[in-house]
Amino acid sequence: MxxxxxxxxxxxxxxxxxxxxxxxxxxxxxxxxxxxxxxxxxxxxxxxxxxxxxxxxxxxxxxxxxxxxxxxxxxxxxxxxxxxxxxxxxxxxxxxxxxxxxxxxxxxxxxxxxxxxxxxxxxxxxxxxxxxxxxxxxxxxxxxxxxxxxxxxxxxxxxxxxxxxxxxxxxxxxxxxxxxxxxxxxxxxxxxxxxxxxxxxxxxxxxxxxxxxxxxxxxxxxxxxxxxxxxxxxxxNATRRNAMEHVLHDLLRRKGIKPPTVGKHPLLDRLSYASASAMIAMHGVGSRPPACPSLARRTAYAVAD
Ligand SMILES: [Fe+2]
CATH class of the missing domain: 2.60.120.650 (Cupin)
Structure with missing residues (x-):
C-alpha cells in the first residue's frame, strides 16, 4: 500500500x-x-x-x-x-x-x-x-x-x-x-x-x-x-447502498409497483437496502445478467465477469 x-x-x-x-x-x-x-x-x-x-x-x-x-x-x-x-x-x-x-x-x-x-x-x-x-x-x-x-x-x-x-x-x-x-x-x-x-x-x-x-x-x-x-x-458504502436500492426498485417495478426515486425518501431507501441486502445474501446477485458482484462481495479488487 x-x-x-x-x-x-x-x-x-x-x-x-x-x-x-x-x-x-x-x-x-x-x-x-x-x-x-x-x-x-x-x-x-x-x-x-x-x-x-x-x-x-x-x-x-x-x-x-x-x-x-x-x-x-x-x-x-x-x-x-x-x-x-x-x-x-x-x-x-x-x-x-x-x-x-x-x-x-x-x-x-x-x-x-x-x-x-x-x-x-x-x-x-x-x-x-x-x-x-x-x-x-x-x-x-x-x-x-x-x-x-x-x-x-x-x-x-x-x-x-x-x-x-x-x-x-x-x-x-x-x-x-x-x-x-x-x-x-x-x-x-x-x-x-x-x-x-x-x-x-x-x-x-x-x-x-x-x-x-x-x-x-x-x-x-x-x-x-x-x-x-x-x-x-x-x-x-454509498455506491453499494445506491445500487442495492435500485436493485430492489427494479424488482418492485416487475411486480407492477412504481417505486419512488432513490435518495428522495430516506426511510424507504433504508428498507429497500435492507431488503435487497437480505435477498442478495440468500440468492446471490442473480445469474443472467447479473447485478454487480460488488453487491455480494466486498473485495478489495473487482472480480472480472
Ligand atoms: Fe464508462
Whole structure:
C-alpha cells in the first residue's frame, strides 16, 4: 500500500463532493506501464481472455454501448490492432487490469494516497478496478452509464468527455438506472442529440481527467491523435447502498409497483437496502445478467465477469 506516497491524482479536495462531477489532474501520463510497449505486453498476456477486447468502431454516440464490442470484434492480434490504430477506426480495451499483479500495484499507487481524501466524504472504498482504452483518432465511446465511481485519466492524445449529472432524470431515467443496476441492461439508456447542450464538457489531454460519480451518463470522442486512457473505478458504502436500492426498485417495478426515486425518501431507501441486502445474501446477485458482484462481495479488487 502507498498511503504515505505522493498523490499522483489531484483535485480540489476542499470542494470534493462524491456526487458531483469534477475535473482532476494527474501525473501518470509518463508512467512506463501506460506506454504502448507495455500495453502491448499486457494485451499479449490477456490475449484469449475476457480481459482483452479489440474491435472496430464506426459507432456514434447513439450506439448501444454493449453492442459495440459484441458486434464489431476485429479478432486481430494486439500488435496488429495497435499498429493499425492510426488508420483504422479501432479500439483496444484492457478490462480489469488489476488481475495482473503489476497493474494492480499501479492502481494502488494511484488510489492509496487519495483514499483518505475520498473516504473523508465517501467511506468504505473497495472493489478497485482499472480499465485501459486505446483508441484511434475520431472514435466515439457511445453514451452509457457505469456501476461505480470512476476517475478517467488521459494518458496520450486528447478526448472530449461529455458527462451528465447522475440525478439528471431527463438524460437517464430512474427506470434506466433500476434496470442497469439490477440486470446490467443499458436498453433504457438512450442517446438524444439535444443532450449535448446540458452536458459538462471536458477537453482532456495528458495529465488531465474527470471524476465521474456512479451512473453519471457519459460519452467520449477522441481527438486527432490515437488516445490512451486509464479509468480507475471503485465502490464505496454509498455506491453499494445506491445500487442495492435500485436493485430492489427494479424488482418492485416487475411486480407492477412504481417505486419512488432513490435518495428522495430516506426511510424507504433504508428498507429497500435492507431488503435487497437480505435477498442478495440468500440468492446471490442473480445469474443472467447479473447485478454487480460488488453487491455480494466486498473485495478489495473487482472480480472480472
Ligand atoms: Fe464508462
Amino acid at each position: 502507498h498511503a504515505n506516497a505522493t498523490a499522483l491524482i489531484e483535485m480540489d479536495w476542499d470542494a470534493f463532493d462524491p456526487a458531483r462531477i469534477k475535473a482532476v489532474r494527474h501525473q501518470l501520463a509518463d508512467h512506463p506501464l501506460l506506454q504502448p510497449d507495455q500495453l502491448v505486453a499486457l494485451g499479449k498476456r490477456f490475449q484469449g481472455t475476457s480481459h482483452l477486447f479489440t474491435f472496430n468502431n464506426n459507432a456514434g454516440a447513439d450506439a448501444n454501448f454493449d453492442d459495440v464490442a459484441r458486434l464489431y470484434p476485429n479478432r486481430r492480434s494486439v500488435t496488429d490492432t495497435l499498429q493499425g490504430i492510426n488508420e483504422a477506426k479501432a479500439w483496444m480495451l484492457l478490462r480489469h487490469v488489476q488481475a495482473d499483479a503489476t497493474y494492480q500495484k499501479l492502481i494502488d499507487l494511484a488510489l492509496d494516497p487519495i483514499k483518505p481524501r475520498i473516504e473523508k466524504h465517501d467511506p468504505g472504498m473497495y472493489y478497485r478496478a482499472g480499465w485501459i482504452f486505446v483508441a484511434s483518432p475520431h472514435t466515439v465511446t457511445p453514451f452509457h452509464i457505469d456501476r461505480n465511481h470512476g476517475i478517467l485519466l488521459q494518458i496520450h492524445g486528447t478526448k472530449k468527455v461529455y458527462v451528465w449529472d447522475a440525478e439528471d432524470a431527463e438524460v437517464c431515467s430512474e427506470l434506466a438506472r433500476d434496470c442497469f443496476h439490477s440486470r446490467h441492461e443499458l436498453d433504457e439508456v438512450k442517446w438524444r442529440e439535444e443532450f449535448r447542450e446540458r452536458a459538462h464538457v471536458f477537453e482532456v489531454g495528458p495529465g488531465q481527467g474527470v471524476y465521474m460519480p456512479i451512473t453519471s451518463p457519459h460519452m467520449v470522442e477522441t481527438g486527432d491523435d490515437p488516445s490512451i486512457t486509464i479509468s480507475l473505478t471503485y465502490s464505496t
